[in-house]
Amino acid sequence: MVPLSLSLQFARFPDAPLHRAALPRHKVARWLRAALGDDVQMAEIAVRVVDAEEGQRLNREFRQKDYATNVLTFDYSGAPVVAADLVLCAPVVAREAAELDKPLADHYAHLLVHGALHAQGWDHETSEADAEAMEARETAILAGLGLANPYARD
Known part of the structure; x- marks a missing residue:
């Protein structure tokens, strides 16, 4: 198991307890470890x-985009x-989870995996091939965690 130093922080906002409940530290650590590649020590x-x-x-x-997005990665x-x-961004994550009709914790798992892959150099904005490779990697990691493919269309 890859050693992981994890700091889990919650800003103060009205729905913070709901988001804190969806993100128990042991699950966040499990999701992040699952996303770390074999070359990570x-x-x-x-x-x-x-x-x-x-x-x-x-x-x-940091991105010159004037809207709240679901996850930002600073690597x-x-x-x-x-x-x-x-x-x-809790409100964005909650809205997306509701729109996708999936549990809040499952959507957080996906976004943490997504962000951890960005931290390792994966990028879905460079080309269609890179986007497909990153989606395939996310899907495989989430399947290993017992979670559904976040890109599957009903």
Whole structure:
């Protein structure tokens, strides 16, 4: 098992207890470890769950996109020691989970895996082939965790 230093942080916002309940530390660690590649020897990951205002501000400042997005990855070093911050915007995650008719925790699992893959250099915005490869990797990881394919269309 890959050693993981995990910091799990929740901003103060009205629905924070609901999101905290969906993200027990042991599950977050399990989901992140599942996403770490074979070349990773150690990981230092901070996960921060924020409100829409903070999510939008960070997305605007760091990606020049003026809206709150579901997950932002700030990667500082790749394998063999992965260091990253993952910022999840709670209202966006909750809305998407409801729209997809899936449990909040399952959607968080997907987004944490997605963010951890970004921290290791995976990128779905560079080409269609890269997007397909990243989706396939996410799907395989989530299947290993007993979760459904997040990209399956009904």
